[in-house]
Amino acid sequence: MPDTTHEQHKEHPVNDFSDLEFGIDTFGDLPRDDEGALLSYGAAIRATLAEAVLADDLGIDAIAVGEHHRPEFAISTPETVLAGIATATERIRLGSGVTVLSSDDPVRVFQRFATVDALSNGRAEVILGRGSFTESFPLFGYDLSDYELLFDEKIDLFHKLLDEKPVTWEGTTRAALHDADVFPKTDSGRLRTWVGVGGTPQSVIRTAQYGLRLMLAIIGGAPARFAPYVDLYRRATEQLGTTAYPVGMHSPGLIAATDDEAKELFYPSYKVIRDRIGALRGWPPLQRSEFEGDVEHGSLYVGSPETVARKMADAIRALDVGRFDLIYTAGGALPASARLRAVELYGTRVIPMVRELLAETPAPRAMTGAAFRR
Amino acid sequence: MRGSTMTAQDGRLEFGLNSFGDVATDHGRVMSDAESVRLLVEEAQLAETVGLDIFSVGEHYKEQSVDSATPVLLAAAAQATSTISLGTSVTVLSTQDPVRLYQEFATVDAISNGRTELVLGRASAIESFPLFGYDIAEYEELFEEKLDLFLRLMREDRVTWSGKHRTPLDGVRLHPRMPEGGIPAWIGIGGSPDSVVRAARHGLPLMMAIIGGRPERFAGHAELYLRALTTFGRPELPIAQHSLGLIADTDDDAKTIHWQYWRPVVTQVSRERGFYPPTAERYAEEVDTGALYVGSPETVARKIAGIVRANRLSRFDLKYDLTHLPRDVREQSIRLFGERVAPRVRELLGEDPGAWDLTGRETSQIVTGGKAVHA
Numbered sequence: 001m002p003d004t005t006h007e008q009h010k011e012h013p014v015n016d017f018s019d020l021e022f023g024i025d026t027f028g029d030l031p032r033d034d035e036g037a038l039l040s041y042g043a044a045i046r047a048t049l050a051e052a053v054l055a056d057d058l059g060i061d062a063i064a065v066g067e068h069h070r071p072e073f074a075i076s077t078p079e080t081v082l083a084g085i086a087t088a089t090e091r092i093r094l095g096s097g098v099t100v101l102s103s104d105d106p107v108r109v110f111q112r113f114a115t116v117d118a119l120s121n122g123r124a125e126v127i128l129g130r131g132s133f134t135e136s137f138p139l140f141g142y143d144l145s146d147y148e149l150l151f152d153e154k155i156d157l158f159h160k161l162l163d164e165k166p167v168t169w170e171g172t173t174r175a176a177l178h179d180a181d182v183f184p185k186t187d188s189g190r191l192r193t194w195v196g197v198g199g200t201p202q203s204v205i206r207t208a209q210y211g212l213r214l215m216l217a218i219i220g221g222a223p224a225r226f227a228p229y230v231d232l233y234r235r236a237t238e239q240l241g242t243t244a245y246p247v248g249m250h251s252p253g254l255i256a257a258t259d260d261e262a263k264e265l266f267y268p269s270y271k272v273i274r275d276r277i278g279a280l281r282g283w284p285p286l287q288r289s290e291f292e293g294d295v296e297h298g299s300l301y302v303g304s305p306e307t308v309a310r311k312m313a314d315a316i317r318a319l320d321v322g323r324f325d326l327i328y329t330a331g332g333a334l335p336a337s338a339r340l341r342a343v344e345l346y347g348t349r350v351i352p353m354v355r356e357l358l359a360e361t362p363a364p365r366a367m368t369g370a371a372f373r374r
Numbered sequence: 375m376r377g378s379t380m381t382a383q384d385g386r387l388e389f390g391l392n393s394f395g396d397v398a399t400d401h402g403r404v405m406s407d408a409e410s411v412r413l414l415v416e417e418a419q420l421a422e423t424v425g426l427d428i429f430s431v432g433e434h435y436k437e438q439s440v441d442s443a444t445p446v447l448l449a450a451a452a453q454a455t456s457t458i459s460l461g462t463s464v465t466v467l468s469t470q471d472p473v474r475l476y477q478e479f480a481t482v483d484a485i486s487n488g489r490t491e492l493v494l495g496r497a498s499a500i501e502s503f504p505l506f507g508y509d510i511a512e513y514e515e516l517f518e519e520k521l522d523l524f525l526r527l528m529r530e531d532r533v534t535w536s537g538k539h540r541t542p543l544d545g546v547r548l549h550p551r552m553p554e555g556g557i558p559a560w561i562g563i564g565g566s567p568d569s570v571v572r573a574a575r576h577g578l579p580l581m582m583a584i585i586g587g588r589p590e591r592f593a594g595h596a597e598l599y600l601r602a603l604t605t606f607g608r609p610e611l612p613i614a615q616h617s618l619g620l621i622a623d624t625d626d627d628a629k630t631i632h633w634q635y636w637r638p639v640v641t642q643v644s645r646e647r648g649f650y651p652p653t654a655e656r657y658a659e660e661v662d663t664g665a666l667y668v669g670s671p672e673t674v675a676r677k678i679a680g681i682v683r684a685n686r687l688s689r690f691d692l693k694y695d696l697t698h699l700p701r702d703v704r705e706q707s708i709r710l711f712g713e714r715v716a717p718r719v720r721e722l723l724g725e726d727p728g729a730w731d732l733t734g735r736e737t738s739q740i741v742t743g744g745k746a747v748h749a
Contacts, residue, residue, distance in 0.1 A: 041550030042484035049453070049485065074550045077474070080481040083449035087415060107505060108443075115443040118408035119415065119450045139473060141541025175507025182505075184407030184440040 017316065017358040022351045023062030023325035024055055024343060025097045025250050028075025029273075031329070031336040038333060044074035047336050049084050051328075051343050056089035058347025064097030064127060064250070064325060069135040072273060072332065079112035086120035094120055097250065097325070098129030098196040098217075102150040103136035105174060106158040110182055110191070117186045127215055128155060129196035130203075149173065152206075155195070159210045162190055194248065197229065204229050208236035208244075215248040216319075218299050219327075223249070223315040230319050246322020249315065252330030253301025255308050255345040256338065262303045265338050266331040267291055273332035301326060305349035312350065313357035324354075387682060387723065389716040390428040390691035391421045391708060392463045392616060395441025398701045405701070410440045411447065413701060417708060418451035422458035424712025430461035430493070430691065435501040438697050445478035452486035460486055463581065463616055463691060464495030464562035468516040469502040471540060472524035473548065480552045488553065493581045494521060495562030496569070512539075518572075521561075525576060528556025560614065563595070570595050574602030579612040582685070584665045589617065589681050596686045614689035615681060618696075619667030620703070621674050621710040631703055632668045633657055635696040667692060671714035678715065679722040690719075 030044045039047065052063045063085065065078045075081055078096040085094055094116055099109055109126070117124035130151045137144045153171040160167045164185050170176040194213040197203040207214045214233045216226050230247050237244040256262035267288070274286045294300040299315075301308045308326075316324055328342045397410045405413065418429040429451060431441045441447060448460045460482065465475070483490040496517045503510045519537045526533050527548060536542035560581040561573035573580045580599050582592050596613050603610060618636070622628035637652055644651045660666045667674050678690050694707050 041480070042487070045481060045484040045550060046487075069549075071547070071549055074484075075481075076477040076549060077445070077481050079443065080445050080449045080478050081485070083446040084453040084485040087450045087453035105506065111442040112446050114407075115411060115440075115446040118411035118440070119446070121412070122408075138541070139543075139546065140471065175504070177505075180505060181437060183435065183437060183442055184411055187406055187408040 017355070019246075019322065020316065020355065020358070021061040021246075021248075021323040022346075022354075023064060023093070023095070023248075023250075023323065024051070024060060024346065025064045025066070025325045025327040026051070026075075026329040027066040027068050027097075027327070028073045028081070029329040029332055029334070030072060030074055031339055032333050033336060036335075039336065041074040045081060045084075047339070048075070048081060049088060051340060052085040052092065053088050054340060054343050055347060056092040058344065060092060060343070060347045060351070062093035062095055062125070062323070062325065064095035064125075066097045067100050067131070067136070068133060069139050070133065072276075079116050082116045082124070083119055086116055086123065089120075091123075093123045093125050093192075095125040095127050095194070097327075098127045098131060098215075100131035100133075100136045101128045101154045101158065102130050102147065103140045103142045104154075106154050106161060107174075107177075107180075107182055109158065110161040111184070113191055114182075114184050114186050117188075117191060118184055122186070122188050125192040125194060127194040127196050128158065128212075129198075129217075132198060132217070146173070155206065155210065158193075159212070162193060164189060196250075199226075199229070201229070201232060204232050205236045208233050208242055209240055211237075211242035213245040213248065215250060215323075215325075216321075218249050218251045218315075220294065220299050222297055223251070223299055224318045227319055230321070247319070248323035248325065249319060249321045250325035250327055251299045251301055251315070252327040253303075253308060254328065254331050254334070254338070255301075255303070255305055255342045255350060257304065257345075259303040259307050262307075263291075263295065265334060266300075266302050269332035269334055270330065305345050305353060308346075309350045309353035309357060312354045316354065316358060317361075387687070387720060388427040388614075388689040389711065389719075390430055390461070390463075390614070390616075390689060391417070391426050391711065392430045392432070392691045392693045393417065393441065393695045394432040394434055394693065395439045395447075396695040396697045396699065397438045397440060398695070398704060399698045400701050402700075404698060407440045413704075414440070414447055415450050415454050417704065418458065418460070419454050420705065420708050421712065422455045424709055425716065426458065426708075426712045427689075428459040428461055428491075428691070429455075430463040432463055433466050433497070433502070434499060435505050436499070445475075445482050448482045448490065449485050452482055452489065455486075455489075457489075459489045459491060461491040462493055463693075464493045464497060464583075466497040466502050467494045467520045467524065468496055468513060469506045469508050470520065472520050472527055473540075473543075473546075475524060476527045476548050476552065477550070479557060480548070480550045483552055483557050484550055488557075491558035491560070493560040493562040494524070494578075495564075495581075495583075498564055498583075515539075521572075521576065525556075525559070525578075528552060528559065562616070565592075565595070567595065567598060570599050571602050574599055574608060575606050577603075577606070577608045577611070579614065581614045581616060581689075581691075583616045585616075585618055586660065586665050588663060589615070589665045590684045593684050593686070600686070612688040613686055614691060615685055615687050616691040616693060617665045617667055618693045619674060619707075620694065620696075620699075621667075621669065621671055621707045621715060622703070623670060623710075625669040625673050628669045628673075629658075629661060631699075632666070632696075635699045636666075639697050671710050671718060674711075675715045675718035675722060678719045682719065682723060 065081050067078050082094040113126050153173045157169050166179045166181040167177050194215040195207040196215045198217045234244050254266040271286045295302045398405050421429045433444045532545045532547045560579045562581045563569040564583050620632040640652045661668045
């Protein structure tokens with residue numbers, strides 16, 4: 001569906017969260033089969049397709065697939081996977097989570113997403129980011145010391161391409177464009193575009209400046225500590241006269257029948273991947289107590305449907321977000337059957353429960369501008 | 375089993391349907407880019423239904439062309455089909471990054487469960503060079519270097535590589551992985567003998583794009599290719615032809631409608647590339663004895679059977695779309711190509727195998743181990 005919702009003005013004094021959207025995210029982690037063997041890359045991609053089809057059947061609003069260039073992950077080109085999902089689904093939005101714009105070419109990113117948008121009848125959404133992993137920089141010949149410059153320039157160009165008119169642009173990180181028209185064009189005239197932000201105020205302000213949607217990547221700590229970013233985004237859009245879209249958040253988790261089952265499924269393989277990545281970033285090995293703390297108070301949505309629903313409702317209320325995406329494969333090499341089950345429980349149990357919980361106690365809307373739009 | 379090895383194995387001629395992502399019309403209305411994208415997926419499904427062997431798309435970067443993101447289109451077609459092979463014609467390798475290309479096509483191959491292939495070329499259209507910041511003066515060098523890297527990515531597990539046009543790789547292993555040895559990759563040529571020899575040198579099957587003039591003149595290229603394969607100690611590999619055409623109930627119907635849509639396209643290209651604009655007389659000649667496969671099923675089948683023998687083909691691809699060609703005309707042409715032309719060509723060749731049998735028999739020797747195209 002074309003993105004026309006922002007045209008409507010709704011000025012609710014309280015947020016009843018009636019237009020809240022729910023998504024699932026995956027990095028394309030290689031799952032295991034029932035015997036514990038790791039699936040091939042091809043089988044992992046097909047598993048993601050099956051999960052997307054189930055999510056669509058269950059009425060989940062969105063799926064986002066990440067771009068990674070590490071052996072644990074099967075997805076290095078999100079749009080190609082999204083194109084497969086587009087053909088197999090009818091309603092679900094199709095996003096990247098995130099597109100590492102800094103090491104890609106904005107022109108190609110636009111062409112690929114405009115094609116996904118066409119294939120899906122307008123369901124594509126780009127989520128641009130700088131990426132928390134750095135593998136793509138040496139792989140594609142970019143210098144990590146240009147991290148800021150690359151994203152600055154490329155988001156500037158991408159923002160121009162979004163107008164779907166001939167572009168003239170000059171920078172230092174790609175060839176200049178002179179009146180270059182890029183195809184295919186979308187039916188709606190504009191790709192729905194988010195910027196994934198991990199916690200840099202500057203990124204929040206830039207997102208507001210370009211009039212793009214803000215997706216907060218909250219992968220650790222208490223979600224409430226991100227409230228200042230939501231506030232900053234709204235204040236910035238107000239000052240800059242751009243649209244304040246509903247803010248999104250994405251966080252990792254896993255749902256199973258009981259809290260214990262979810263934790264026992266999640267923890268062992270999560271520790272493996274977390275420690276492997278942690279070793280690169282100088283984090284100490286994960287302790288069980290730290291994990292339990294994150295499940296209890298932090299940003300791991302691991303547990304029974306009820307536990308996860310309560311935790312999500314709290315975070316959604318605290319941050320006043322309009323979209324919540326669960327990174328359902330964050331547990332690393334999980335059994336494929338557990339992933340599918342988690343998607344099923346998310347769609348059939350968690351989402352309805354979150355809606356109920358939020359309807360029971362609407363939150364005062366933290367409105368800072370008259371032009372707050374849904 | 376993959377398309378190109380399947381051909382070789384059972385000696386069966388393959389028929390491909392190729393699109394350049396041309397925007398269509400629907401009852402006189404120009405379809406949007408997005409509608410034209412969706413039409414391609416429907417046509418890939420139709421191609422499978424009518425028994426064609428491969429559906430392929432080109433790569434273009436201009437107005438009224440919607441095939442700028444080829445792997446994305448093919449991934450959608452892959453999910454929408456179950457047996458037909460999916461390919462490109464051609465992938466403009468010179469302005470692509472072989473690393474990204476490997477990742478994209480490994481993904482399409484995963485989604486299609488091993489039905490994906492590529493035709494790599496230097497392209498006759500050059501829009502991609504300024505758009506992606508490449509120097510057209512380096513046309514040849516870019517292709518050679520990128521082909522070398524792409525083949526190494528497909529054929530080796532970990533790749534250490536350095537060249538002039540992209541950052542070096544040091545023991546890089548890409549993912550998702552293609553099957554061992556990679557996916558079938560053809561070399562697309564437009565008439566340059568150098569490119570023919572290059573295909574043979576790399577041990578890659580040959581796709582000859584013949585879009586004008588007497589197609590039999592490419593028999594010399596086929597001959598050169600087969601000799602070059604021997605010289606390089608390569609096994610015999612398949613030869614394919616790509617040409618434009620349209621099939622309708624009668625010759626007159628086909629010619630009338632095809633001329634109407636072909637003429638403006640070729641007039642435009644003639645302006646851009648500085649050759650004479652087409653005339654009705656030249657067009658008629660092109661249909662009768664040239665490279666346009668336009669006519670009734672019987673006419674087109676006879677013409678294809680003739681060129682299959684002359685050019686020693688084991689695959690024939692019909693480029694069926696043209697800017698603003700009505701979607702119902704496209705649909706009818708695809709149906710007739712799959713349901714009437716393909717079986718009739720096979721029948722004609724069965725009656726008198728001639729030179730074609732040679733290619734079929736000899737290629738059948740090289741698929742032991744299922745690795746023909748990467749020998």
